[in-house]
Amino acid sequence: MKSIIYEGPNLISIQEKDIPEVKEGWVLIKTSHVGICGTDLNIYAGAHPRAKAPLIMGHEFSGTIVKGHPTFSEGTPVTVNPLLTCGKCKPCLTGQSHVCETLHLVGIDCNGGMAEYVIAPIERIAPLPADTSLKLGALMEPVAVAVHAARQGxxxxxxxxxxxxxxxxxxxxxxxxxxxxxxxxxxxxxxxxxxxxxxxxxxxxxxxxxxxxxxxxxxxxxxxxxxxxxxxxxxxxxxxxxxxxxxxxxxxxxxxxxxxxxxxxxxxxxxxxxxxxxTRVYTNRDFEIAGELLNSAPEFERLITHVLPVEEAQKGFDLLTTPTDAIKVMYKF
CATH class of the missing domain: 3.40.50.720 (NAD(P)-binding Rossmann-like Domain)
Structure with missing residues (x-):
């Protein structure tokens, strides 16, 4: 599969990688759109404390189910809540898993969505509302951050x-x-x-x-x-x-x-x-509300200023590390 690989500070490449194996409890997704986040820029700069090269970045993405989900059929449009929690610490046991003491994310602590295929835990798969495009679906994660801030504040x-x-x-x-x-x-x-x-x-x-x-x-x-x-x-x-x-x-x-x-x-x-x-990331409910909000307010799509082919991987990071009009830059697989 075609993948965008972080190889070290300010260095990315496009490589062919094996399609990830579907481990128990995880789902294989065919990626459609994936956004570049501020965290991805930190990784790209070599400044993220956990992300290690070589890595497939990307935790804001949408796609379609390939296999591994017990109820969603092949081809179901989805996005992913990328939070990976331990389920054992005090925050997790008291309903505050978004501030898990060892919180990890897909695309930071394991390979993410900047590839043709990606795997994610079953419980983190979020189906897109019927009227929400895959392009807009890849914006659900940053909208969830905003929803959490508004509610928490x-x-x-x-x-x-x-x-x-x-x-x-x-x-x-x-x-x-x-x-x-x-x-x-x-x-x-x-x-x-x-x-x-x-x-x-x-x-x-x-x-x-x-x-x-x-x-x-x-x-x-x-x-x-x-x-x-x-x-x-x-x-x-x-x-x-x-x-x-x-x-x-x-x-x-x-x-x-x-x-x-x-x-x-x-x-x-x-x-x-x-x-x-x-505020830090979002709760499961914030993520659900973000989906409802995107479905009722499609003007959020105006924040997506650039959608690039994978072959222009470097351009995506250049747009966001130099003074441009770029807001949300995405790749389309």
Whole structure:
């Protein structure tokens, strides 16, 4: 099977590999679409602590059942919840398996979807709604991240929202909140090409390189500040700014994975009685809701800016590691 292989820092190749054997409890899937995630970019850069070369990356993918599933017939369109949990630690035993103490993922800790065929555990197979395309189905995982953040952050319809970052996750969060009734969503992003996409999607855009974010947010909220701030950027300047732009007794929700410890103004947090929460991946219910959301809001497909053939594997990573208008880049097998 044709596969995209991570061979080492900043090095990928296209190789022919054997179709994986279907072990007990796992299902063989013929891949259709697979997206490049921020985690894949970390792997590509050689910065991921667990991913080891050679590796077939990809944990955002869709495809069709080939064999191994007890109830879904061959050809059933599916996506995969890529979380691999131990089932034995305290979080797993108390219904919080998404924060399993030894959480692993398909495409990071074992081969993933950047190949013509991939295997995944039976219990992680999610059938696509009848009206959802395989292309859109490959977006379900990042939408589940956004759904989890909105639910975990306890967003209330009608509240003002600031979203830092107009990449896939930031725009998925903004669109998810919009579907939940948010009417005043401000997206902060220094990349003008990404801001253009955010504006096309109907969001108020702020470029921190040329605008004062704090003052702009105050103007947009009648001087009170934003009810919520969602950090989807992971830049040290963001978490410092977040405590300023959020209102008194507001909430900061951190989705981004910070590579190094960041400075937070704790005194400002105390004076304003702020709440700060952190989210990681998603629960099974979040994943289900993401499927329902994609089925009812097909405009999420507008986040998919590039669909490339496997032969252009390198181009996909180049698009996301240089200043371009790329948001979600996918490969089609």
């Amino acid at each position: 306890e967003y209330i319809p009608g509240d003002h929202v600031v979203v830092y970052g107009a990449g896939t996750i930031g725009l998925c969060v903004a669109m998810t909140l919009k579907s939940y009734g948010a009417t005043n969503i401000m997206v902060v992003e220094p990349n003008e090409l990404r801001l253009k996409k955010a504006k096309e999607l109907g969001f108020h855009c702020i470029n921190p390189m040329i605008q004062d974010v704090h003052e702009t947010v105050r103007e947009m909220t009648n001087g009170t500040g934003s009810d919520f701030v969602f950090d989807c950027a992971g830049h040290p300047s963001v978490i410092q700014q977040a405590t300023k732009v959020v209102k008194v007794r507001g909430r900061v929700v951190v989705l981004a994975a910070y590579k190094k410890p960041a400075e937070v103004n704790l005194l400002e947090g105390m004076f304003k009685e702020l709440s700060m929460s952190f």
